[in-house]
Amino acid sequence: MSLHQRQQSPHQQQQPLVDPEPLSPRHGTGLQQRSISLFSPTGVIILLSLMVILGVLFPWMGMPAGLFSGNKDGSLSRWREYTLAEAAAFVGKNGTIIVCAVSQPYLPFLNNWLISIARRNHQEKVLVVAEDYATLYKVNEKWPGHAVLIPPAPEAQTAHKFGSQGFFNFTSRRPRHLLHILELGYNVMYNDVDMVWLADPFPYMEGNHDVYFTDDMAAVKPLNHSHALPPPGKKGRTYICSCMIFLRPTDGAKKVMKKWIEEMQLQPWSTTMKSNDQPAFNWALNKTYSEVDLYLLPQVAFPSGGLYFKNEKWVQETRGRHVIIHNNYISGFEKKIKRFRDFGLWLADDHIQESPLGRI
Ligand SMILES: *[C@@H]1O[C@H](CO)[C@@H](O)[C@H](O)[C@H]1NC(C)=O
Ligand SMILES: *[C@@H]1O[C@H](CO)[C@@H](O)[C@H](O)[C@H]1NC(C)=O
Ligand SMILES: *[C@@H]1O[C@H](CO)[C@@H](O)[C@H](O)[C@H]1NC(C)=O
Ligand SMILES: *[C@@H]1O[C@H](CO)[C@@H](O)[C@H](O)[C@H]1NC(C)=O
Numbered sequence: 001m002s003l004h005q006r007q008q009s010p011h012q013q014q015q016p017l018v019d020p021e022p023l024s025p026r027h028g029t030g031l032q033q034r035s036i037s038l039f040s041p042t043g044v045i046i047l048l049s050l051m052v053i054l055g056v057l058f059p060w061m062g063m064p065a066g067l068f069s070g071n072k073d074g075s076l077s078r079w080r081e082y083t084l085a086e087a088a089a090f091v092g093k094n095g096t097i098i099v100c101a102v103s104q105p106y107l108p109f110l111n112n113w114l115i116s117i118a119r120r121n122h123q124e125k126v127l128v129v130a131e132d133y134a135t136l137y138k139v140n141e142k143w144p145g146h147a148v149l150i151p152p153a154p155e156a157q158t159a160h161k162f163g164s165q166g167f168f169n170f171t172s173r174r175p176r177h178l179l180h181i182l183e184l185g186y187n188v189m190y191n192d193v194d195m196v197w198l199a200d201p202f203p204y205m206e207g208n209h210d211v212y213f214t215d216d217m218a219a220v221k222p223l224n225h226s227h228a229l230p231p232p233g234k235k236g237r238t239y240i241c242s243c244m245i246f247l248r249p250t251d252g253a254k255k256v257m258k259k260w261i262e263e264m265q266l267q268p269w270s271t272t273m274k275s276n277d278q279p280a281f282n283w284a285l286n287k288t289y290s291e292v293d294l295y296l297l298p299q300v301a302f303p304s305g306g307l308y309f310k311n312e313k314w315v316q317e318t319r320g321r322h323v324i325i326h327n328n329y330i331s332g333f334e335k336k337i338k339r340f341r342d343f344g345l346w347l348a349d350d351h352i353q354e355s356p357l358g359r360i
Contacts, residue, residue: 076137079147084177087148088184091127096187096202098122101174103131105333107138109193111355112340112348116197123356125189129177142357150177172264174242174277175284179257182249192243194327194336196345201246201301201323209295210252211285216241216278218306218329220299220314227296229285240296241304242281243326252292259284305329309339 091097098117102110110128117123128147130136139147150173174190181188189201205212215221215230216239230238247253263280285294299307300321306329308315308322315322325345327336340346352359 076141079136079140080133080149082140082145082148084148084150084180085184087127087145088181088186090145091125092184092186094125096125096189097127097181098125098189098191099127099129099178099181100191100193101129101131101177102135102139102193104134104138106193107135107360108337108348110139111352111357111360112346113191113193113195113197114356115347115351115354116195118354118356120197120200122200122202126356138360139357142360146356150180172261172277175257175260175264175281178245178247179254179261182247182254182257185249187249188245188247190245190247191324192326192328195244196325196327196340196347197323198325199301199323204297204301204323205246207295208248209293210248210250211256211292212246212295212297213240213285214244214297214302214304214326215239215299216243216304216306216328218304218310220307220311223298223300225296225299227298229289229294229296232286235279237279237282237286240278240282240285241326241328242278243328244302244324245281252288256284256288256292259288263287302326309343 088097100110100113114123114126117126126146128135128139130139130147130149132153133149136147136149178188178190189205217230217233229240233239247257260277260281263283264277267280300318301323303314303322303325305326308325309327309329325343327340327345330336330339337346347354
């Protein structure tokens with residue numbers, strides 16, 4: 001699959017009038033195709049009418065300011081200045097933000113995950129933390145306001161040496177971003193993008209706990225298992241997944257994020273470290289346990305990939321009760337896609353029109 005295709009989907013959004021795309025000058029083939037039809041006399045009249053309508057509607061709709069001014073080069077590069085606080089205010093109107101962090105190769109997974117969220121009608125809450133400028137521009141071009149890049153971009157940091165501030169920034173960026181959003185006052189649902197929603201997870205975030213999470217173990221637990229932090233495993237710590245975390249903007253949740261950042265600093269270095277911040281998250285839970293209200297989500301609704309994809313009998317017995325499926329316990333981009341396909345969970349081909357991004 002090519003990540004650089006620029007095919008245009010004419011109905012990416014259901015209401016053409018609120019689709020800003022025809023008005024924003026863009027680079028590339030899409031612009032050229034559109035320009036031809038838009039420069040007919042009727043095209044010009046429609047275009048002018050749209051500009052008037054959009055000019056009236058958009059200030060109300062909370063679109064990021066400045067989207068429609070500026071020149072061809074400025075129309076995308078302005079997203080460089082888009083801050084987390086601005087992005088949070090845009091997507092977090094209901095007080096909750098669904099966050100993921102994505103680099104360019106993972107755009108197909110982003111699309112797959114987004115389709116599953118759009119089916120539960122929660123897509124407007126999604127904020128993509130772009131890990132490179134290509135992702136920032138691509139997502140905001142298709143879906144303005146839904147991606148932010150929190151500098152410094154990780155790609156600019158790969159040269160940093162272990163132990164340096166830059167390296168620390170790189171490895172601890174996930175808890176730092178989540179902490180920042182909590183400090184802005186929002187609830188946060190963090191997801192890895194190799195996940196698929198089969199149902200709305202929010203009804204499961206019951207009670208007023210600080211931090212909600214799932215167990216990454218594959219062993220089947222009784223349906224009535226406890227919601228407390230499980231006992232530590234072989235390595236002296238728990239195996240809670242850092243892949244899906246729901247946080248309320250409480251002192252307790254902030255304390256866990258701060259401890260996670262601290263634990264990242266203490267971790268011994270390894271080449272896999274940058275993608276594996278899970279042990280540090282587990283130590284943070286261990287160390288804040290007595291001061292924070294933690295909540296283990298039900299395994300039947302949030303199974304690990306080691307359970308869902310490997311225990312067919314369990315999946316049959318619990319059919320209809322699964323909420324978010326995580327495609328872990330496997331590595332490799334193509335293998336993950338194949339497994340999603342085999343289980344009917346790859347929506348990014350046949351259902352691409354349901355994605356707010358369209359085909360990317
Ligand atoms: C936001 O909340 C309002 C009022 O509770 C609700 O009507 C609306 O559907 C919500 N929007 C989203 C995107 O969930
Ligand atoms: C590390 O992050 C802090 C806070 O986000 C920032 O001020 C600082 O410039 C970063 N340092 C490096 C070397 O990237
Ligand atoms: C779960 O149910 C079993 C059998 O009904 C019971 O023995 C056990 O105490 C329950 N566990 C919890 C955590 O409620
Ligand atoms: C925290 O980790 C220590 C060391 O492995 C363990 O003895 C203790 O039971 C853990 N505490 C919790 C609450 O998991």
